[in-house]
Amino acid sequence: MVAPSPPPDTYNVLWLQAASCGGCTMAALAADDTGLLRSMARFGIRLLWHPSLSEESGAEALAVLEDCATGKLRLDCLCVEGSVLLGPNGSGRFQMLSGSGAPMKDWIARLAPKARHVVAVGSCAAFGGMPAAGHNPTDARGLQYSGWDPGGALGKAFRAGSGLPVVNIAGCAPHPGWMIETLAALALGDVSAEHLDALGRPRAYADHLAHHGCGRNEFYEFKASAARPSDRGCLMENLGCRATQAPGDCNIRRWNGYGSCTDGGYACINCTSPAFETPSGPFQETAKVAGIPVGLPVDMPKAWFVALAALSKSATPQRVRTNAHADHVIVPPARKPLKSP
Amino acid sequence: MTLSSTRLIVGPFNRVEGDLEVTLDVQDGRVAEARVNAPLYRGFEQILLGRPPSDALVIAPRICGICSVSQSVASARALAGLGPAAMPENGTLATNLILACENAADHLTHFMLFFAPDLARSCYGGRPWFAAARRRFAAGDGECARALLPARARFLHLMGLLAGKWPHSLALQPGGVTKAVDPGEKIRLLSILAEFREALETHLFADSLEAIAALDGLPALDAWADAAPPEAGDFRLFLHIARDLDFTGLGAGPGRFISSGSFGLFAPGVWAQGASTPFDPAQVSEDHAHSWMEGAILAPAVGKTIPAPDKPEGYSWCKAPRLDGQVAEVGALARQVVDGHPLARALNAARPGGSVHDRVVARLLELARLIPAMESWIRAIRPAEPFCAPPSPLGEGAAVGLVEAARGTLGHWLGLHNGRIAQYQIVAPTTWNFSPRDAQGNPGALEIALAGAPVLPGETTPVAVQHVVRSFDPCMVCTVH
Ligand code: SF4
Ligand code: SF4
Numbered sequence: 010m011v012a013p014s015p016p017p018d019t020y021n022v023l024w025l026q027a028a029s030c031g032g033c034t035m036a037a038l039a040a041d042d043t044g045l046l047r048s049m050a051r052f053g054i055r056l057l058w059h060p061s062l063s064e065e066s067g068a069e070a071l072a073v074l075e076d077c078a079t080g081k082l083r084l085d086c087l088c089v090e091g092s093v094l095l096g097p098n099g100s101g102r103f104q105m106l107s108g109s110g111a112p113m114k115d116w117i118a119r120l121a122p123k124a125r126h127v128v129a130v131g132s133c134a135a136f137g138g139m140p141a142a143g144h145n146p147t148d149a150r151g152l153q154y155s156g157w158d159p160g161g162a163l164g165k166a167f168r169a170g171s172g173l174p175v176v177n178i179a180g181c182a183p184h185p186g187w188m189i190e191t192l193a194a195l196a197l198g199d200v201s202a203e204h205l206d207a208l209g210r211p212r213a214y215a216d217h218l219a220h221h222g223c224g225r226n227e228f229y230e231f232k233a234s235a236a237r238p239s240d241r242g243c244l245m246e247n248l249g250c251r252a253t254q255a256p257g258d259c260n261i262r263r264w265n266g267y268g269s270c271t272d273g274g275y276a277c278i279n280c281t282s283p284a285f286e287t288p289s290g291p292f293q294e295t296a297k298v299a300g301i302p303v304g305l306p307v308d309m310p311k312a313w314f315v316a317l318a319a320l321s322k323s324a325t326p327q328r329v330r331t332n333a334h335a336d337h338v339i340v341p342p343a344r345k346p347l348k349s350p
Numbered sequence: 351m352t353l354s355s356t357r358l359i360v361g362p363f364n365r366v367e368g369d370l371e372v373t374l375d376v377q378d379g380r381v382a383e384a385r386v387n388a389p390l391y392r393g394f395e396q397i398l399l400g401r402p403p404s405d406a407l408v409i410a411p412r413i414c415g416i417c418s419v420s421q422s423v424a425s426a427r428a429l430a431g432l433g434p435a436a437m438p439e440n441g442t443l444a445t446n447l448i449l450a451c452e453n454a455a456d457h458l459t460h461f462m463l464f465f466a467p468d469l470a471r472s473c474y475g476g477r478p479w480f481a482a483a484r485r486r487f488a489a490g491d492g493e494c495a496r497a498l499l500p501a502r503a504r505f506l507h508l509m510g511l512l513a514g515k516w517p518h519s520l521a522l523q524p525g526g527v528t529k530a531v532d533p534g535e536k537i538r539l540l541s542i543l544a545e546f547r548e549a550l551e552t553h554l555f556a557d558s559l560e561a562i563a564a565l566d567g568l569p570a571l572d573a574w575a576d577a578a579p580p581e582a583g584d585f586r587l588f589l590h591i592a593r594d595l596d597f598t599g600l601g602a603g604p605g606r607f608i609s610s611g612s613f614g615l616f617a618p619g620v621w622a623q624g625a626s627t628p629f630d631p632a633q634v635s636e637d638h639a640h641s642w643m644e645g646a647i648l649a650p651a652v653g654k655t656i657p658a659p660d661k662p663e664g665y666s667w668c669k670a671p672r673l674d675g676q677v678a679e680v681g682a683l684a685r686q687v688v689d690g691h692p693l694a695r696a697l698n699a700a701r702p703g704g705s706v707h708d709r710v711v712a713r714l715l716e717l718a719r720l721i722p723a724m725e726s727w728i729r730a731i732r733p734a735e736p737f738c739a740p741p742s743p744l745g746e747g748a749a750v751g752l753v754e755a756a757r758g759t760l761g762h763w764l765g766l767h768n769g770r771i772a773q774y775q776i777v778a779p780t781t782w783n784f785s786p787r788d789a790q791g792n793p794g795a796l797e798i799a800l801a802g803a804p805v806l807p808g809e810t811t812p813v814a815v816q817h818v819v820r821s822f823d824p825c826m827v828c829t830v831h
Binding site: 063065100107146266267275280336 | 359360361362363364365367369370386387389391392393396397399400401402404405407408411412413414415416418459463464467468470471475488489490491495496499500502503504506507508509510511512513514516517518519520521523526527528529532538544555566635657659667729733734736737738740741810811816827
């Protein structure tokens, strides 16, 4: 079966799941509270094939892939979700594309040069992600990075048809808005090299820190810190929060209507960064040297941070100190006494 | 295709979660033998070794994007098994809500996005219901998904409120949850549930959830299906199509059902040959005879995961879990049959191995039962009382964390040594359902269910096979992990 030729004004996306958990797609399904397909259709984005959403299975699906690989179907964008597995021994057999007899890594290598844009959806596809943790048993790579190292499955020099490197919508899972907005901006022709950061992440969200807008900001200011799960205090000093270093606008926009990691009461694990899956210590504990967290905000002089922290700790209101160690407000803000009329 | 023996290799299988390939030996227009291959291996059990125990709460959920919460709960329960802390009542309620939200959303996703679109395929162009099926169920723009996908997204606001985000939350801890609920949030939770209930009652069921949950047997189900025009609700349309396509005669599995029990709402047990026995996780073993894995038959508590990609007898990365040496099926049908819901028991009495029809009905029945339970759990939350027990030091040793994911029983077998993870074995629902043959040559549940499925002349990806496969709601990313 040959897929019908798309109209010229659509932006054709082929979405493949490499070694993924499927979570990026699951997050995307809730985009804009309306769903992936509709929120993309608004921008003329059409899915040629998506493993969770398309009707075509088996031979019909392989025909779509084949037509993209041979250039019969115009491929505007190849989205890859999940890491590319090179193992065992470079064979790629840890992930075979079902029914095709070929490893997924070979399909990606065939398809990527045909695409105007190549997008890594999620930290797995961007940097290797969770499958690359520890000794990386499957030789998992990102499309253009292996952890912090440029290269990955497609190579350092790879450029898509547009001249752009792989666009890395890093995040585990990425916020649905990051996915839709990046794809829409690509479809509109709005993305050039300066819109990506040094690791290929869209600056639209990567120019923020996950820390911005966190509901625990007052506790952060006074270094009134949570000591155990469900405490309301700041999660940075003890519970492993890396939001002051993590790229992302996670606390400026909401996840699933109301949430964010830190508002949900747990640490930001810096899921938008390479190698987040292999921290130096336990995820939910803050690494410290001489009692001072090692992961301080990158652009703040350490001495100042320490001095300010000491000062603000000594100025912490009783209310903030008490509430930091409770799961609900114990001491409400003081109000001016009522005056009688 | 001739009517003699042929071999079909079918894949990629889309609208299943993850990667699946099925090899079919076809004889005289029917599947004679099926071999199920899970073609992706990621090595989570190896990655977990040597890590600090609490890291499992970050790593394990990332096995699966569609049931990450179930993975979180299983690992939190395994960790809790090594510490003395008891979870406060609010923690249990919030955990139940987060897990039930995932289960319910998964059941709906399966129906509207994964299963029903096959009913709108052009091969059914000649059936009287085709126009309706196309309008309601077509992949991409069917009315069912157009109405219910936004409803699902807004239902997942519960995750935003209670779990920070979905998928991949860290809110679920051994002692409870990291997010307390204040009085205003309690009301918002009830509003989220009310909105979701309304969407289900309007579009999916065209009836009250209570009416669906009260269906108590096959006559009641038939009467309900006939009580309104076929298009009155997506469930009713499914029942009409299922009748025409004889979905009750398609996809009989092994007839042994496992449930570890869930929420204190669905009872645990094993159901086979019309009788219930207790479920004992110590009877679980994994057989590697036809997996690309080293080793033989081991209980998960001592199991190993060492890939052997060149093993000649291997045809899948999936291991073959067996209960006391026997094949079993897990999932919503198993849970409802084991629990003893009258409709599920009636379905089981009629067809002990289950069918495509029975699996879909059980899933939607469970959805109808879950929402009212969730409403009662929200009302039971008591703001200002604790949601999480303080963490306590973990002992050395072994523990198992069991949970019912949407797709069935999930177990994490954990062993700690010197404060590090020394053993981590995961037996996921689809590992049960889509297991390869074992050393005795006994096929897995799907392999059994596929035998006899019709293959029409010219079909390369037989539609009946697709119905059977998707009736299990497979999650391949969990299967091998
Ligand atoms: S980036 Fe995270 S959510 Fe996406 S596939 Fe990888 S593990 Fe899953
Ligand atoms: S807050 Fe941190 S861990 Fe959470 S989504 Fe944002 S970057 Fe990832």
